[in-house]
Amino acid sequence: MRLGWLILPEQRQVWRYAGTGEPVCLDNPAQIGDDALLPGLVLPLVRIWEPGF
Known part of the structure; x- marks a missing residue:
């Protein structure tokens, strides 16, 4: 896998998975x-961060 994003709207987090490195958590990115x-x-x-999405 070259790149993947896991978007968690309720937590306002995005986990970024790139290559073979460790995933990185981004808190509330615009x-x-x-x-x-x-x-x-x-x-x-x-x-996406808006309530009820």
Whole structure:
């Protein structure tokens, strides 16, 4: 696997899995992306954090 994101709306967390390294937890990020693997892709998360998503 080159890149994966696990988005947990209730916890407002994103776990980022890249390559063979350890996963990284991002707390309440406004957006996610990876210019090295997916140039120009930016995923805004503001609406996902809203209650009732």
